[in-house]
Amino acid sequence: MSDTHAETVSYVRETMLPEQEPPVTETGVIGWMRENLFSGWLNTILTLLSIGFVYYVLSGLLPWVFQSVWNAESLDECRQIMKATWGETHGHACWAVIKDRWLQLLYGFYPPYPFAPDATVDAPPPEAMLPAYFRPNLTFVLLFIALAPVLFDRAPRKLLIVTAIYPFLMPWLMWGGSLWFPLGIAAGFVILYLVISMGQVRLGSLLAVIAGVIAALLWWSVIMGYVTAGLDQVVPISLPSVESRQFGGFMLALLLGVVAIGLSLPIGVLLALGRQSDLFIVKSLCVGFIELIRGVPLITLLFVASVLLNYFMPPGTNFDIIMRVMIMVTVFASAYIAEVVRGGLAALPKGQYEGADSLGLDYWQAQRLIIMPQALKISIPGIVSTFIGVFKDTTLVSIIGLLDPIGLSQGIRANQEWNGIYWELFAFIALLFFIFCFSMSRYSMWLERKLQTGHN
Structure with a gap:
């Protein structure tokens, strides 16, 4: 074919079409x-x-x-207002019970002005100038400040001081008494740390830990009482005491949940490590503890805390009921946390352990720097789910006589004025628990995205 018959064909557009929406x-x-x-x-x-x-x-x-009633003195008055406003139609709430008893549902019978010895709910003394429920409110505000540097890496690191002080400050604010008692408890941990630090060089790690524990126990059981009593005589710093029977409402549920969640995680981590230990006695003790606690319902442990635990104490010992319940709920949660963390440890490839060995790290250095951070990252969903379950299970304490929101709702319904009301009380309590449980769930999802737990 000659060149005169050749045709030029363009397969590529020479001009771009304008962009369109x-x-x-x-x-x-x-x-x-x-x-x-x-x-x-x-x-x-x-x-x-x-x-x-x-x-x-x-x-x-x-x-x-x-379409509900907010201003009424009783359920009968609520129903009369509903009938006068909406006729014989049904499906109208009586929120007047919440307006009348919301402080009781939140704080139980905790005195609103516990800053003077003669403070009463109905007639607060003139010298009680601080706002009502100042102590529990301050306690929970400090709780969020103490948790901020633990939960969020952008929080100021100086707040870790509040985090370290809070476990000793919280009981003093809530129960009152002398300030020297929680300071004495804190001094025991300082003694424990100092003895272990100084004894590692001369005694070795294991003997240093044993010596530190013995020194701390001697301080708490023998020496601390005399020292704190003397300091209280010289410099009396105290708050009016509040009895545990006055604790109640959502404040009690939050108190039990926070303590159980805060203590169960480190205990659960130690139990998980103990279950994987090569030491037969340590492994057997951890396995036995975990399986025993996981095989018993929480309500049974609460009955043990309420009735049986005093039988194991020396005669005349007055072991606070709330403290007993805190111990049992913490023990119960730690057994489940141990299994969740053990699952995270089992999910790590063997190469991570071999890499730690190749770097010359000892057991605790490898766990702290390489193994445990990855295991906890994998275990975040299971840990948070366990925490949410423990927080909701605090409502079981109503069975042993503690006045949590469920227990208080039963007392309110037994009152002649509100006898027969159900849904409004339970809806209010459900809303309170939903706010905290949903917040924990959202934080878990945010932390998973931040750490990218789904990407290897």
């Missing part, structure tokens, strides 16, 4: 609905059925919440 049906709300709600005939039917179900639920729930 994407179709309206593919972007924005309409695009999202087409992709997620109406992408096919089955999805469309399920969407319509779901909309109908949501409408059915909200049509009964919203009037019950918003």
Whole structure:
């Protein structure tokens, strides 16, 4: 073929078309609905059925919440107001019980002005100038300040001082008494640390730990009482005491949950390491403890704390009931945390342990720097789920006579004024627990995304 008959064909566009907006049906709300709600005939039917179900639920729930009575002195008065306002129709809440008893549901019978010996709920003394419920409110504000550097890496590191002080400050604020007693407890831990630090060089790690524990126990059981009593005589610093029977409401549930969660994690980590130990006695003790606690219902442990634990104490010992319950709930949670952490340890490849050995790290250095951070990162969902379950299980203490929100709701319903009311009290209590449990769940998801636990 000659060149005169050749034709030039362009397969590539020499000019670009102008940019155009994407179709309206593919972007924005309409695009999202087409992709997620109406992408096919089955999805469309399920969407319509779901909309109908949501409408059915909200049509009964919203009037019950918003067409309700807030100002009444009793359930009978509530019903009279409902009948006068909405006739014979049903489905109207009586939130007046929450307005009347919300402080009791939150704080139980904790005295609102516990800063003077003669402080009473009905007639606070003139010298009690601080706001009502100052001590429990300050305690829980300090709790969030103490948790900030632990939960968030951007929090100021100086707040770790509050974190270290808080475990000793919290009991003093809540129960009162002399300030020298919690300071004496803290001094025991200082003695433990100093003896271990100084004894590692001369005695070795194991003997140093044993010597530190013995020194701390001697301080707490023999010496501390005389020292704190003398200091209290010279410099009396104290708050009016509040008895444990006055604790109650959501404050009690939060107190039990915080203590159990805070103590169960380190205990659970030690139990998980002990279960994987090569030392037969250590492994047997940890396995026996974990299996025993996990095989017993929490309510049984609470009955042990309420009834049987005093039989093992010396005669005349007054072991606070809330402290006993804290111990049992912590023991119960630590056994489950140990299994969750053990699952994280088992998920690590063997190369991580071999890498730690190749770097010349000893056992505790390898666990602290390489093994345990990865195991805890893997175990985050299970740990937080256990924490949420423990926090909700604190409602079981109502069975042994402690006035948590459920126990108080039973007392409120037994009152003649509010006898027969149910849903409003339980809805309020459920909302309180939902706020804290949902917050823990959201934090867990944020921490997983931050650490990228799903990516290897």
